Amino acid sequence: MPRIGVFVCWCGSNIGGVLDCPAIAQEAASFPGVVYSTEYKYVCSDPGQKLIVDAVKEHRLERVVVASCSPRLHEETFRQVLRRSGLNPYFFEMANLREHCSWVHPDTTVREQAQRKAVDLVRRAVAKAARLEPLFPGKIPVVRRCLVIGGGIAGIQTALDVADAGLEVLLVEREPTIGGNMVKLDKTFPTLDCSACISTPKMVAVAQHPNIRLYTYAQVEEVTGYIGNFKARIRQKARYVDHSKCNGCGTCWTRCPVTVPDDFNLGLGERGAIYIPFPQAVPNKPVIDLEHCRRSTRGKCGACAKLCPTGAIDYEQKDEFVDVEVGAIIVATGYGLFPWEKVYGEYGYGRFRDVITGLMFERMVNASGPTGGKIQRPSSGKEPKTVVFIQCVGSRDEARGKEYCSRFCCMYTAKHAHQILEKIPGSEVYVFYIDVRTFGKGYEEFYRRVRDEGAVYIRGRVSKVYQDGSKLIVRGADTLLGEQVEIAADMVVLATGAVPAAGAADVARMIGIPQDKDGFFQEAHPKLRPVETHTGGVYLAGTCQGPKDIPDTVSQASGAAAKVCGLLLRDELETNPLVSKVNEALCTGCLACQPVCPYRAIQPVTITERLPGQPPRERVVARVNEGLCQGCGACTVACRAGAIDLKGFTNKQLIAEVDALCL
Amino acid sequence: MILLGGKNATEKDSVGAVVRASGHATLLHCYQCGKCTAGCPLAFGMDYNPNQIIRLLQLGRMKQVLGSRAIWICAGCWTCTTRCPCSIDIARVMDSLRVIARREGQTAQGRDVASFNDLFLQSVRRYGRVFELSVVLGLNVRRRRLFHDADLGRFMLARGKLRFTAEKIKGVKEVRRLFSRQGAPVRTRKERVKE
Numbered sequence: 001m002p003r004i005g006v007f008v009c010w011c012g013s014n015i016g017g018v019l020d021c022p023a024i025a026q027e028a029a030s031f032p033g034v035v036y037s038t039e040y041k042y043v044c045s046d047p048g049q050k051l052i053v054d055a056v057k058e059h060r061l062e063r064v065v066v067a068s069c070s071p072r073l074h075e076e077t078f079r080q081v082l083r084r085s086g087l088n089p090y091f092f093e094m095a096n097l098r099e100h101c102s103w104v105h106p107d108t109t110v111r112e113q114a115q116r117k118a119v120d121l122v123r124r125a126v127a128k129a130a131r132l133e134p135l136f137p138g139k140i141p142v143v144r145r146c147l148v149i150g151g152g153i154a155g156i157q158t159a160l161d162v163a164d165a166g167l168e169v170l171l172v173e174r175e176p177t178i179g180g181n182m183v184k185l186d187k188t189f190p191t192l193d194c195s196a197c198i199s200t201p202k203m204v205a206v207a208q209h210p211n212i213r214l215y216t217y218a219q220v221e222e223v224t225g226y227i228g229n230f231k232a233r234i235r236q237k238a239r240y241v242d243h244s245k246c247n248g249c250g251t252c253w254t255r256c257p258v259t260v261p262d263d264f265n266l267g268l269g270e271r272g273a274i275y276i277p278f279p280q281a282v283p284n285k286p287v288i289d290l291e292h293c294r295r296s297t298r299g300k301c302g303a304c305a306k307l308c309p310t311g312a313i314d315y316e317q318k319d320e321f322v323d324v325e326v327g328a329i330i331v332a333t334g335y336g337l338f339p340w341e342k343v344y345g346e347y348g349y350g351r352f353r354d355v356i357t358g359l360m361f362e363r364m365v366n367a368s369g370p371t372g373g374k375i376q377r378p379s380s381g382k383e384p385k386t387v388v389f390i391q392c393v394g395s396r397d398e399a400r401g402k403e404y405c406s407r408f409c410c411m412y413t414a415k416h417a418h419q420i421l422e423k424i425p426g427s428e429v430y431v432f433y434i435d436v437r438t439f440g441k442g443y444e445e446f447y448r449r450v451r452d453e454g455a456v457y458i459r460g461r462v463s464k465v466y467q468d469g470s471k472l473i474v475r476g477a478d479t480l481l482g483e484q485v486e487i488a489a490d491m492v493v494l495a496t497g498a499v500p501a502a503g504a505a506d507v508a509r510m511i512g513i514p515q516d517k518d519g520f521f522q523e524a525h526p527k528l529r530p531v532e533t534h535t536g537g538v539y540l541a542g543t544c545q546g547p548k549d550i551p552d553t554v555s556q557a558s559g560a561a562a563k564v565c566g567l568l569l570r571d572e573l574e575t576n577p578l579v580s581k582v583n584e585a586l587c588t589g590c591l592a593c594q595p596v597c598p599y600r601a602i603q604p605v606t607i608t609e610r611l612p613g614q615p616p617r618e619r620v621v622a623r624v625n626e627g628l629c630q631g632c633g634a635c636t637v638a639c640r641a642g643a644i645d646l647k648g649f650t651n652k653q654l655i656a657e658v659d660a661l662c663l
Numbered sequence: 664m665i666l667l668g669g670k671n672a673t674e675k676d677s678v679g680a681v682v683r684a685s686g687h688a689t690l691l692h693c694y695q696c697g698k699c700t701a702g703c704p705l706a707f708g709m710d711y712n713p714n715q716i717i718r719l720l721q722l723g724r725m726k727q728v729l730g731s732r733a734i735w736i737c738a739g740c741w742t743c744t745t746r747c748p749c750s751i752d753i754a755r756v757m758d759s760l761r762v763i764a765r766r767e768g769q770t771a772q773g774r775d776v777a778s779f780n781d782l783f784l785q786s787v788r789r790y791g792r793v794f795e796l797s798v799v800l801g802l803n804v805r806r807r808r809l810f811h812d813a814d815l816g817r818f819m820l821a822r823g824k825l826r827f828t829a830e831k832i833k834g835v836k837e838v839r840r841l842f843s844r845q846g847a848p849v850r851t852r853k854e855r856v857k858e
Contacts, residue, residue, distance in 0.1 A: 386668035428668060436694075451691045456667075456721060459695065471669055478665065480695045480718050488669030 002062035002091075004129050005036040005055050006122060009043035009068035011098055016041070018102035018111070019118050024067065027119050031126045035059055044074050049081045056085040063129040067095035067122045088134035090577065090648060095125035120661055127660035131653045135577040140627045142228040143327040144168065144568050149220055149507065150332035152180020153550060154542025154557040156202050158330050161561030163211035167568050170324055171206060172215045172234055174503075177281035178203050180334055184264065184359060186366040186373075188550060189415040190446030196280060196368065203282040215322070217287055223511050224600070226628045227537030228327045228573045238317040240288035241274070245312035248276075248284045252304035252313070260292045262370065265363045268378065269370025274304045274313075279368060288313075328537045328564045331521060332557065333507055335498040335543035338394030338401060346464045347390070347494060353379040354472055355465060355492045358412055365419050375423055377491050380470070384490030387420050388474045389413045389431040390462045395497030396434060402518055406497035408549040410437045413495045414447050417455035429455045430487055432462050432476050440551065458485060465492055498547040511538055520546045531560045539563050578648040579629035580636060582622050586643035589620035593635035593644060601628035602635060665722060674725035677763075681720065684759040685752055692749050693717045699743035699753045709733035713743050713753055720756070729769040734760045735776050778805045788842050791832030795825055 006028040010016030021039040029037035036059040040048050043066055055061060064087070066078050071094045079089035097118050105114035144167055148159045151173030159171045171178070183203070185195035206212055215234055222233040241252075256272030264277040271277075273293040274286050294301035295315060305313035337359060341350035348355050354377045356364070367373035377384050391413055394401035410433070417429045436457065438444040451457060460477040467473075474487040500519040508515050513533045514522040521544050524532040531539050541557040542548065548556070567573070584607060594602045605623045610616045622644070624635070633646045645651060682690055693714075700712040711719065711733045719728045728734070734757050743753040765777060782801040786793045803811050819825040832838070 388668070430667065448692050451694075452689050454689075454691060456691070457694075458722075474668075478718070478722070481665070481715055481722075483665050485665045485667060485722075487667040490669075 001033045001130060003035045003060055004031075004033040004063045004065060004126055005052070005059060005061040006031075006034055006038075006065045006067065006126065007043050007048075007052060007055075008037075008039040008122070009048070009066060009097070010039065010041045011068060011102075012041065015068070015097050015102045018106055019097060019115055023115070024097075024118050024122060028065075028067075028122045028126065031123055033063075033130045034126060036061060043068055044077055049077075049084075052078070052081050053085045056082075056087060061085075062087070063091045063093070063132055065093050065095060065122065065125045065129050067097050067118070067125065069098040070094075070096050070100075088136075090135035091129075091132050093125045093129040093132065095121040097121060123660045124657045127656045128653050131650075131656050133647075133650075135647055137574040137577045138626050139572040140228055140575055142568055142570060142573050143230075143325045145170065145324070145326045146564050146568065147172065147220070147230070147232055147324065147326040147329045148332060149329065150180070150334055150501075150542075150544070151175075151178030151206075151214075151216065152332060152334045152542060153182040153199060153202070154334065154544075154553045155180070155330070155332035156199075156206050157554050157557035158332060158541045158561045158564075159206055159212055160202065160209065161558050162330075162564050163209045165561070165565045165569070167211065167565065169209075169212045170215065170234075170326065171212055172218050172220050174217070174219050175277065176217045176239070176275075176287045177277045177283070178206060178214070178216060179282065181359070182550060183278070183280075184366070185362045186369075187415060187419070189411045190440070190442040192415070192418075196366075200280045200282075203280075207282045214283070216283060220507075220510065221321070223329065225325075226599070226625075227535075228567070229627060230326045230329060230537065232324050232326060232329075234322045234324060236320040236322060238290075238319050239286075240290060240293075240313065240315055240317050241286055242312045242314050242317070243283065243285050245310045246285045246308075247310055247312075248286075249309065251307045251309065253286050255303055255307055257301065257303060258292050258294050260289065265370045266357070266360045268360055268363055288315075327568045328539065329511060330539045330541050330557075330560045330564060331507060331511065331513065331533075331544055332541040332560075333504055333544040334501045335547065336501045338406075338497040338499050340393050340494060340496050343400045344393065347393070347462070347492070348465055348467075352465065352467055352472060352492075353377075354384075354490065355494065357494050357496045358409065358416065359496075361416055361493050362412075365416075365423070375420060382490075383424055384420075385424065385426065386428045386430075386487065386489045387417075387491045387493065388462075388472075388487055388489040389417060389429070389493045389495065390465075390474075391431065391433045391495040392461070393494040393496045394499075395495075402497055402499065404497075404518060404547070405437060406547040407437065407439070408547060409495035409497065411440070411443055411446070411549065413493075414438075414450045414455070416493060418446075418450045418453060421450075421453045421455065430474075430489075431455055431457045432460055432474075433457055434459070434461060440549065460485070498543060500544060504544060511535065513538060513540075516546075520544065531556055531563055537567065575626050576631060578631040578646070579626045580624045580631070580633070580644050580646050582624060583643045583645070584621045586641050587621040587639075588641050588643070589622065590640060591620075591622055592638045592640060593622050596634045596638045597629075598632065598634065599628045599630050601625045601630075665724065667722065674723050677725040678720050678723050681725075681756065681759050681763060684762070685755040687751065687756075690717055690720050690751060690756070693721065693751055694749065696748065698746050698748065699751075702742045702746055703737075704740060704742065705736050705738055708736050713737070713757075716760075717751065717753065717756065726769075728760060729764045729767065733757075734764060775802075775806065778802055784842075788839060789835075790829050791835040791838045792830070794829040795819075796827060797829065 008021045008025040010021050025037045025039040036055055042048050078092055082092050083089045101118045146162050146169050148155045148171045151171055159169045163169045183199050188195050217239055218234050218236045220232055221235045225231045252274045253272050256274045258273040259270040261267045262269040262271040274288045276286050290296050363369040364371050395406040420427050420429050438447045458478050460479045462474055462476040464475040471488045472492050474489050476485050478485050512535045516522050521540050523530045524534050539560040541560040542553040601624055602622050604620050606618050606620055608616050608618050636644045636646050697714045700706050700714045703713050706712050711731050737757040739754050741754045782798045786798050803809050
């Protein structure tokens, strides 16, 4: 029997306030194999860790049990302590007295039962600890290449950072240009610097970077493999323009006879069937929208092909597939706008042309937008004198929208208010708000400046917008006065909230990232691992993880890049040793385990068996790929011969735990 | 219902006058935290709380503000001003509002407030201090309610708080000079009749 040490943690008052820790430690001392048992306020702290190191030395401990919090929180911490003490880090077992006992049984009437349960939990841990075996992580090679999905500011920043570190980057963007939502914006709060001026140089840097391979108008279709060794299939959608021949002269898109509502300008402008999304697009070469192209709808035209000086137009182009190997994936798929037209009848379901969204306003006020920067009513083209902003459209609306706050709307609305007051002399601006959230550096100051400039903020939600002649009547309430307010407005701008980008669910399924209740990608830990996911080697950047403004997006993108560099700049990767192992002597080769494995980690292999006194013979057995296996244990249950064991959770160990609890 | 926008133009100009007269560049930065109301010893008697007065000014509702009782109930104790996190001098705003309301003859309780102010200052100008009986009687005459609050007079007399003869202070001349320097804001009865 190995020599076991037990350390009971108070976790301050988290455990100590409910359970009698000294009594638990005293009782644990009598469990088989326990040679040392003690308690301490915070075992995870520096002096707490020293306590373990010293006890290992002094009492020649061979196994360590810590009765404290969840292994999810501190298992790794204590494994490191064992490593420092000279023990195999897997000679460690945890009893969860916090989440499994004190937090769920705080009621004083059940104190005694809670205490008994805590002792049982420690008894279980000790029983398992006695049967622990040393485990050693394996090594796998790493592909030094990173896939970035999404070419908005998050994808651009993260790609540049990874590429600057000397690693190869593949940046995949589904639109014909990179730039995402940021490049559509006019100015950015609170500094009012021009969004295009700060993002287009970065777009160009991406296109010119020797370490970045750019795939625009492309989509990742399939991802397999595991951390350090992913395989991805990229679909390059047919552009019907051979970009290797095209020199971006612009003859084709200026002469296309078709006009289509321009989605880059959110329908405020028009484009041809062959087009570039905007003049500073990267790459600055067109694609053909075959759905609207006259040659495909009516069978004749071909104007672009006739006019193209380099013969780059190729109507017969097909989608192509590129298979790549990468070591890490950064997901930066961004956000879309809440579909308010489907929900808010009181704002007109999108029937009123002068009710627009904040992003439409950005395009309108943008010098390179459809109106050349002139703020005008979409219905008449006239300059609006009274503009009403409605905040929290879709956000903070449990009933019909989203429960969460979209974070950046308050500030972009303040910026819009500033731009109206600046550009239209004598204009009136009213902002209906619930709370104004100015969370960033310089944001509150900007909000105050906008109010000083004359924006009238009215606390209350708007309940109705209706057309009265050429005016829009906005009916709301000033909850600070307790009076109804009615405003005859020329234009209404809705601060529509952010939702995950269209197709986010497909990306989540393809890569295996959990989504939260609102469809944003779930980070591994909300505070301490905000850029990682639970899938090894997959990281998050930007608004695909949750609404955030540009500075936060860029920070997270750089954070994800740092994580990827930390992963890929190593020669080899340590694998998690808590994986399944097949005892080939027992395996019958039935492969019942193969279909139950969610990670496709089990493959059949043929082995040559040499038994004494018999000629060698070949037979099929199951084998686990340790790089793919995540240690879920499904295969061990499926194995009829009992040939598969999950290391760290072997059948022998589990039965010992059950015995300790039940016998 | 507060109507804004288009034809329902706000009374920006008249609000601007109050804002300037009270020494502010703008009142729009008031974020309606309500600290002025929270500390106001007289808010219980006001029709609009101090923060609501500022709010109405933000919305350009000058008439509503001038017609309110709140500006006359304000005692000018300056609690609001000293505590305002936005550095708004609310007491001075109230002061400016009273001046404008008085000038424009828009006072909440009809002529009463104006009459009382007239009689009070008239008394000070004449005697250097208030001659209570003349103020009270003058007010009652103007209100055509001669014996209003007459029973209170009994108690005041008993405590020696009410005299039948006016008492002048020594420096009446100086006080009058103060009044004339101030541009004679108080008119005598004759002057008023002339008008």
